[in-house]
Amino acid sequence: MVAHLAVSIDGATTGFEADQARFYAMATLWQEDVTLVGADTILAQESAVRTADRPGPRAAGPLLAVVDSRHRVHNLEDLRDLGYWSDVIGLYSDQTPARAPDSTTGELVAGYEQVDLAEALELLHRRGAQVVRVDSGGTLVGVLLSLGLIDELSLLVHPVVVGAGPRWHGAFDGRFDLRLANTEVFEGGIVWLRYCTA
Numbered sequence: 736m737v738a739h740l741a742v743s744i745d746g747a748t749t750g751f752e753a754d755q756a757r758f759y760a761m762a763t764l765w766q767e768d769v770t771l772v773g774a775d776t777i778l779a780q781e782s783a784v785r786t787a788d789r790p791g792p793r794a795a796g797p798l799l800a801v802v803d804s805r806h807r808v809h810n811l812e813d814l815r816d817l818g819y820w821s822d823v824i825g826l827y828s829d830q831t832p833a834r835a836p837d838s839t840t841g842e843l844v845a846g847y848e849q850v851d852l853a854e855a856l857e858l859l860h861r862r863g864a865q866v867v868r869v870d871s872g873g874t875l876v877g878v879l880l881s882l883g884l885i886d887e888l889s890l891l892v893h894p895v896v897v898g899a900g901p902r903w904h905g906a907f908d909g910r911f912d913l914r915l916a917n918t919e920v921f922e923g924g925i926v927w928l929r930y931c932t933a
């Protein structure tokens with residue numbers, strides 16, 4: 736599993752203008768089978784999705800899996816049509832509020848209150864997923880780090896300090912040893928740091 740994030744020098748994931756074009760162009764590098772996204776990342780893009788083009792699902796694209804134990808995301812069908820993903824799926828828990836009976840969206844249920852991420856990933860793996868890329872503002876990445884589920888960390892570091900705000904590692908306060916795999920410097924002072932778990 737790879738976590739790819741755009742960050743400030745002080746590790747923030749919001750509060751600055753990220754080079755989105757470069758970020759998403761680089762995200763294609765892993766050719767993931769599943770894009771694992773936090774519900775809050777989806778909710779932050781809700782209005783942009785409403786007005787976006789809808790070319791329809793991309794057959795060769797990854798599966799979009801949204802972690803959503805509180806069922807806060809109600810536009811999964813719209814996301815399917817954006818032209819990035821082949822299909823979408825909600826990851827829920829036993830306690831997730833009921834979904835619409837006529838919903839055409841697939842789902843996996845793992846865990847009691849919150850989604851059991853290790854179990855959900857195992858279920859996705861059984862459906863053939865090999866490479867998973869996490870797209871999160873840090874909270875979900877932090878939980879996955881705590882569970883020891885991240886194999887690769889890719890940080891696109893922007894030359895800005897933003898002070899307070901969410902960090903790429905969420906609430907993780909343990910220790911995580913890394914091995915540098917690659918660095919690259921881009922125009923505008925953006926530095927790409929790529930690490931693997933030690």
Ligand SMILES: NC(=O)c1ccc[n+]([C@@H]2O[C@H](COP(=O)([O-])OP(=O)(O)OC[C@H]3O[C@@H](n4cnc5c(N)ncnc54)[C@H](OP(=O)(O)O)[C@@H]3O)[C@@H](O)[C@H]2O)c1
Pocket residue numbers: 739740741742747748749753772773774775776777779801802803804805849850851852870871872873874875876878901
């Ligand atoms: N800079 C970047 O690269 C980047 C990338 C993506 C997004 N963003 C920005 O980051 C912001 C959103 O990021 P965020 O960090 O607030 O949220 P997030 O990581 O997108 O979403 C939080 C997710 O973590 C899940 N979660 C929390 N604790 C959990 C636990 N113990 N077990 C299982 N799942 C757990 C939540 O699930 P439940 O809903 O089930 O609780 C939710 O799906 C937005 O502003 C977005 O624009 C930045």
